[in-house]
Amino acid sequence: MGLGVAFPSVKTGGLEAAQTATFAPDKTTPQYSGKARIIDGDTLALGAVKVRLHGIDAPELAQTCMDAQGKIWGCGQWSMAALQSLAQDTVQCAQTDVDRYGRIVAVCRAAGVNLNHAMVAHGAAFAYAKYSTDYITAENQARKSSLGLWQGGAQKPAAYRAEKRAQAQQDHAAVQEPAPKGCTIKGNISKSGRLYHLPGSRWYEKTQINTKNGEHWFCSEEQALRAGWRAAKG
Structure with missing residues (x-):
């Protein structure tokens, strides 16, 4: 089962690993579900509720990466398209936290697939080790297989954001x-x-x-x- 996204030259893996990743919230865990509107590769909206996918960090929409041949490609847009492809069915999210922007942080599933795990397993997002180690193994496997972001050069999104903030401060000054x-x-x-x-x-x-x-x-x-x-x- 492929991602069917707009960058066919970027190698991706199947969903088998993502389908076996489990998350079992208890009865007290806040739950959200519905048709998802994809904001970027790690954020979606269920109605008025914005959800940040727990434990992963996807490229920013304007971010570019380098493929195996050294060519620049729009990995941020590709990552968003990957999540859109995975989240076409009803999305169910189990809250794990609330971030500093007021967004729900959650583990989400669609059609039996753990979206958080799938994005990392496809190489469409990084494991966000600063906040969770849940997807480190999936990231290591994607890296070994040179999937998605790992087929060439990709800057970690956190470093990209830090550079943009620093540049904005310099421009302002x-x-x-x-x-x-x-x-x-x-x-x-x-x-x-x-x-x-x-x-x-x-x-x-x-x-x-x-x-x-x-x-x-x-x-x-x-x-x-x-x-x-x-x-x-x-």
Whole structure:
């Protein structure tokens, strides 16, 4: 049984190992089920409930990898397609935790297949050893067989995310403009609106000003208020 995804040159394995992986929640374990909407290779939604697959970490959607011939391919999109293929039937999820983003963390099954295990066994996701060792064996087998992500070079998603965060911080810092002499009040535009920050206030040091985006340096609170800004809380 193949994955039937959009990158046929990427070798994958069968579902046999995934079908034998078991997870037996007790009666007190919160359960969720329904038709899944796939968000990426390790996240899905059952109605309004977002579910992060326990113990695995899939490439980010924009992430690329290298195949056995050294060619770049869209492994993030491929991973999402792999989960879509596996989760076509009704998905049943047993909650194991809640993550810092408020998503349910769960072990999910569809058509008798443990989706968490299957994604790792196919080489479509990594075992997330930071949080669980449940799928280390499946990952080792996928690596030995050069399946999916393991047929070439693939950066771990956590490292990819860290690099993106660091780059975003550098880009943000690069647009910081020096304050005009005597005008040190920061007029920042955020999702909370137009706020001004006084030197020594809670968010002053972390706030970056980019006048090209309509932000301003003010010389006094009166000037900021006249311009339509309001004081930031804290």
